[in-house]
Amino acid sequence: MQRNGSGVVFLNIFHGDIESFISSKKPNSDDKIRLATLSTGIILPDIFFELMRRDKDIVLFSSYDIYKEYGKRMSEISITEMYYELLDNPNIRKLKRLNARKLYTEIKKAQFESGYPFEIFDDNVNNAHPLKEIGRVKMSNLCTEILQYQQTSIVTDQNEPNEYGLDVSCNLGSIDIHEATKVQDFGQLVDTAMRLLTNVSTMTDIVNVPSVSKANKVMHSVGLGVMNLHGHLVQSGIRYGSEESIEFIDAFMEALNYYSLKASMEIAKEKNETFYRFEESDYASGVYFESYINKGEKELAPEVIKALGATPIITQNMWRQLKSDVLEHGLFHSYRLAIAPTGSISYIRSCTASISPVTERVEVRDYADSRTIYPMPFLTNDNEELYTEAYDVNPYELIDLYAAAQKHVDQGISMTLYVTDQWNTEQLAKAYIYAWTRGIKTVYYVRQRLLTIEECVACQI
Known part of the structure; x- marks a missing residue:
């Protein structure tokens, strides 16, 4: 198919x-x-x-x-x-x-x-x-x-060799936030996800697009993302767009960023290989880590701590040690994180899509001659009010939530704005x-x- x-x-x-x-x-x-x-x-x-x-x-x-x-x-x-x-x-x-x-x-x-x-x-x-x-x-x-950085190819005349640049292959995968908070070894979960995506990158050889093939070989770019934020917030009794929801995604994405960097460092150490021109990056200079090392550590709300479950809270000392390790061993991946829309795979996983609010509490989808009725995960009469539909979510609160996540994502987040005809x-x-x-x-x-x-x-x- x-x-x-x-x-x-x-x-x-x-x-x-x-x-x-x-x-x-x-x-x-x-x-x-x-x-x-x-x-x-x-x-x-x-x-x-x-x-x-x-x-x-x-x-x-x-x-x-x-x-x-x-x-x-x-x-x-x-x-x-x-x-x-x-x-x-x-x-x-x-x-x-x-x-x-x-x-x-x-x-x-x-x-x-x-x-x-x-x-x-x-x-x-x-x-x-x-x-x-x-x-x-x-x-x-x-x-x-x-x-991602792309390098333009130079396509020459017929009898001269082409100079291929660097183009992008979307090597993407997403973690179910709700399930991730229940995993006792969060770092191992992220490490496994990074290694699976690394295999996709290293095993992919699109010969018909040499610039993509070349980038996979030297940049090792992947895009680990997340889904089921709204579902997890509902299950945790937290309203989407609230201060607690923003605190949660901030802490969760910081942990995801930290452990994805750690996994990339470990892979670089094992393979004795870093991505192309690593030494010119903000990772190699240490600049990337400064905002984390100098961050103010604040006490999280009890609801947020409960919603984080087994997800570790990353400290300044943890970031200091990771910076030291990265300066010594480098990183294997030029890019690590990207949050895709995850529409179809979220339905298969019984998740809410990406980090976005749901558009309907119960969706009706028609494909060809079939109809699927899809109630959102964990939906009950008792929690349906927490499933605020996207068009009713305050757009500025939605943006604040995405901004909290974006701080920790080296690439981007697919963000849709929901409006009415008013x-x-x-x-x-x-x-x-x-x-x-x-x-x-x-x-x-x-x-x-x-x-x-x-x-x-x-x-x-």
């Missing part, structure tokens, strides 16, 4: 074609530009939000001129750092001026209509990138959780801007719930 492949294209908001690109997913757009099956995403540098805050125009640049002038593609430079230099450079054509606020409003309109484009907050991604000295992250995958573009823009200020790296779909006919009639009356 296999499913059809899907593709996504990301474009910087300062690119000359951005207006047509935004319109390409609208249901009523011209057939000549409409992308019926291809997904779209935009890359938003900090400078865009700064210009929008000041209600200024932005300038769209010629990406060809940037490559001709600097020898780098638009995706390979920091627009935030180079914006004013590009403005002052007479060799870079300025194709158009657009008001930043009006442009972002058009993006919000498109997201209401189609759910697209996805968004990547460029500087949030690259400022936190542990391999920033090696290169920039310039795009993501379809579900926006993969954020929202307007200003409300949606504010939620996105808040996500940017909280360090969120990417936003996946905007999902909109429409009013029912009955509700509409009631409103009219």
Whole structure:
């Protein structure tokens, strides 16, 4: 069994074609530009939000001129750092001026209509990138959780050898949070998961895509994620989006990060091998560990400690020792953590998807000529109120929860925003801007719930 492949294209908001690109997913757009099956995403540098805050125009640049002038593609430079230099450079054509606020409003309109484009907050991604000295992250995958350095291949003429760069293979797996909190040796669980994903990476050889094959061989990238957060919170008597839920995911993801690093260090020690250019990374310099070593240790709420179960609370001394071990032995994996949407596998596992809230307490799904009725895990008459549906969750609390998890994830988290048709573009823009200020790296779909006919009639009356 296999499913059809899907593709996504990301474009910087300062690119000359951005207006047509935004319109390409609208249901009523011209057939000549409409992308019926291809997904779209935009890359938003900090400078865009700064210009929008000041209600200024932005300038769209010629990406060809940037490559001709600097020898780098638009995706390979920091627009935030180079914006004013590009403005002052007479060799870079300025194709158009657009008001930043009006442009972002058009993006919000498109997201209401189609759910697209996805968004990547460029500087949030690259400022936190542990391999920033090696290169920039310039795009993501379809579900926006993969954020890795890629090296462009040089495809030459027929009689000359190609120079293959580095591209991404999604070697993903997810841990059931509820079951993980019951495992007595949490570190062993994570170590086993990391080794299984490592096997996938080292055994995969996609010969038809040499750049992916090469990256698997030298980068050893994996993406260990989690699922069943909402289910576990309900079972623990904690409301999704509450302060206790945020404390829980913060502590749980810190433990997952710690033990995934430890596993990667142990594998590097056993194999006597580190990932490509490890010595240039924030891991090798020790910079990555500083925020953990200098963190303030606070007492967790009793509900949080109970919900963590057997999951260890990671101390400053544990981080100090791990830093020392990594400096001595290195890491085998260039990337370790990424939280995917986990829609289908969550149903198979009787889990709630990813770290997102459920969209319905009881889902009805139709496939071809069959119907599946799926009540959420642990659902009872006594706890149904804790299963707040995604469209009723405070979006700012949802963002705060994702931000707490994102601190510990070296790649990204697939985050969907849930709105109703009572929202307007200003409300949606504010939620996105808040996500940017909280360090969120990417936003996946905007999902909109429409009013029912009955509700509409009631409103009219």
